[in-house]
Amino acid sequence: MTPRQIRSLLKVMEVGSVQRAARELYLAPSSISAQIRELSAELGVTLLEPAGRGIIPSAAAQQLQPSFRSFLALSEEISQQASSIAHEPGGTLKLFAPSSMCIYRLPALINALQASAPQVEVMLEHEPFDHLEAFRCGELDAAILVSQVESDEWINNRLHAEDVIFVCHPSRYQADAITLEQLNQQPLITTEAGCSYRVAAEVHFRSQGLTLKPRQSFSNVEVIRRCLLANMGIGLLPRCAVEDDLAKGTLKHQAVAGTPYPFFSTLVYPRGRSCPPKLQALIEVCRTGCTT
Structure with missing residues (x-):
């Protein structure tokens, strides 16, 4: 099972056509079909089924889709880690933040990250976006959350008081x-x-x-x-x-009795997940440039 096979299958599932997937991945349709046949044979399940003149994902493919995404995300992380061993941190850092953080906190952080790790590109998501599901599927590296309590579910790096x-x-x-x-x-x-x-x-x-x-x-x-x-x-x-x-x-x-309401912003990623160099670069920026 290879990342290329998984990437081809997920693209076909996304666009609903081998031909369209081939165009978007710059591959021959025969190459896409061969990869998916090999993957299907290795796993012992049918992954695509005919539907009229087209194809649809099988029930097995739909059940395995989150695991396929996690596999692909992990392979990309390993590649980036290997590259960063010999080179400075690089790659795409996938980050979620609520709109208030996107507007008022992130520009300074991203500017500092560009100075310390210029090969890291930030891809930002904000509401509406299911960051919990994205974490589960391995499609998100970290999130900046604003809350009143820290969760044991995450590795927490506190940034600012956010009254x-x-x-x-x-x-x-x-x-x-x-x-x-x-x-x-x-x-x-x-x-x-x-x-x-x-x-x-x-x-x-x-x-x-x-x-x-x-x-x-x-x-x-x-x-x-x-x-x-x-x-x-x-x-x-x-x-x-x-x-x-x-x-x-x-x-x-305007002072109001019983306020302000104390919040804080925190950079988080799932506990038990490795911290790739690109994320470590952002964490270092947060530690040196932010006060709680």
């Missing part, structure tokens, strides 16, 4: 801390339902016998920031999203 605060236009600002009851009288703008920032606020409201009722909710923190600059309400955001605005005075941190 989540209420923010408003200067014309709405009140110098004294306000209560949740007073906050509820304002038009509130939050992240979408299920977002950890909003969940923390909902727990806080419930602890006071209240219900968080946002006037608006958005999945993108930059949209919320723009709404606050337009004086549309009081917003719930990680401090990193508005640090420049707070420094300039174009937005104000």
Whole structure:
């Protein structure tokens, strides 16, 4: 069983045609077919079945698909590790981060990584993206997560404190801390339902016998920031999203009793998985360039 055979099969399963797979992989259709026949014979299962004038993956191929992906990811990792033994870290670093981290934290990290490991290319995914499934399939090297607790499921490399605060236009600002009851009288703008920032606020409201009722909710923190600059309400955001605005005075941190909500960002990868040189290069950048 070879990476080339697996790569050919997965491409056929993706595009639904040997001819199209051959074009995308720059191989002859006969070569693709031969590789899949050899793989099928070695495994003792049918991998592709006829369907009308075309072909479809067999039930066995569908069941084995996650393992095929893991096999291919591991072979690529081994190749990159072998190359890095004699050369500087290189290859594609597949990374997931939520939108707030993509916008406000990652540019500085990627810039530092380019300086220390110029042969590493970052391929970034953000919401909506199932990073847990990608980890299981071996299609992701690491993720930057924002949470209030660390999970034993991951190797954790903490990056920054990420306090989540209420923010408003200067014309709405009140110098004294306000209560949740007073906050509820304002038009509130939050992240979408299920977002950890909003969940923390909902727990806080419930602890006071209240219900968080946002006037608006958005999945993108930059949209919320723009709404606050337009004086549309009081917003719930990680401090990193508005640090420049707070420094300039174009937005104000509205103190609210019981806040800020303490979060932190962490670079994680699955426990038990090896750390390739390209990921180790990013970890070193995080350790030298970030404070918790």
